Amino acid sequence: MADLSRKTRPLINGGKGAHLGFKRDNHSCLSSASSTLEQGNGSESGGRSPTSSDERESRYQGRSVGSNCVSRSLSMSAIDAESHPTVKEKQSDNRRRDKPEPILRDLEEDAGSSAFESANLIKQFGKQGSGRSDFNLPSGLHATVKGQLFVVDCGNARIQVTDLQKYVVQQVSPTGTERSARICNYFDVAVNDKGLIALTCAAERAVLVFSRHGRLLQTFGGNMIGSTHEELDAPRGVTVTRLDEFLVADIKRGTLTALMLDTKTGARLERTIITGFHRPYLVAACLTSGLMAVSERGNETGRAPCIRVLEPGWNTIRVLGLCSGMGPVLACPWGLSIDSDGDVLVADWGRLHRILLYPAKGLGWPLVTQGLSSPRGLALLPEGQLVVSDSMNHCIKIYQYK
Secondary structure, three states: OOOOOOOOOOOOOOOOOOOOOOOOOOOEEEEEEEOOOOOOOOOOOOOOOHHHHHHHHHHHHHOOOEEEEEEEEEOHHHOOOOOOOOOOOOOOOOOOOOOOOOOOOOHHHHOOOOOOOOOEEEEEEOOEOOOOOOEOOEEEEEEOOOOOEEEEEHHHOEEEEEOOOOOEEEEEOOOOOOOOHHHOOEEEEEEOOOOOEEEEEOOOOEEEEEOOOOOEEEEEEOOOOOOEOOOOOOEEEEEEOOOOOEEEEEOOOOEEEEEEEOOOOOOEEEEEEEOOOOOEEEEEEOOOOOOEEEEEOOOOOOOOOEEEEEOOOOOEEEEEOOOHHHOOOOOOEEEEEEOOOOOEEEEEEOOOEEEEEEOOOOOOEEEEOOOOOOEEEEEEEOOOEEEEEEHHHOEEEEEEOO
């Protein structure tokens, strides 16, 4: 499990250069600098004309910076008098790979070129079915720091848990007496350092929390009997932050909600709500740097899809997938991960279904452009390995990308 020592939260102060304000109370409101972006009509895909891309880039550069609102609430058992020391985020040093920086080309011309396919498939497992080692439309993924995988087996309404050799060793399923299988539409999964499992359900509009042994402890959001109202209307992506909180994206409310839960009961101890996002869909976090990534879905009224990278204080520090000058323009982002170097990996559904990499510095490029059909979830294993849930191929693929 991850070493998520709950060191500190970033100190919110009013000194020079501070972007956040903080008021000590049970409910606190902070405003943070972020990029609230509105784009031209239609969403961009990799096959659009250069004119459309240039128009998006010019509009992106001309937009003014908006703001997010962050509110916190604590359960009475979690309120204490401890102060939060300052945490200074170290700037990333010039850790660059020895390989030359890739040059962007027209994807249709180079779809079969090895110049783009810098990730090598090293393992594949699973097939379509309902047996113990089978998958049916695998979706969200979570990988522990030791290499254990948690896979949302959407079509079979369960979570498949693998060991280090990727053999299924446990199944978590809240069906039967707890849930009716006909309303199951499980989406994403995350596991914190204490072993609690969070599963988002699109049909129930809720987050289900299980013990490490698969027992349902809590239900946040939704209208089910026994659920706890947590201001969740349409939870989708879920991940675990460096502080061992579950971070949930709500596509309808346009919010991220960070939940600190009790280890034994799964009850909420603390909640942080961050507003100001446009249809946030999937989320990812790096346990070492504390950086987070959020995908925003485009719409038909002019908002284009993008990836926003947040620092631990919830400020947006990068926006990806909008400008062709920074790498591939996103068409329809799905799975999302961010590694310890600050590189962001995205599963994108455009004319081709592919995996993209946006490095912390320099231009982004496609890692995988062939062999995938509706890749939904991404996760990172130790030693530079990327896990992809290849949904329509009903299997899990592991690539070496570093």
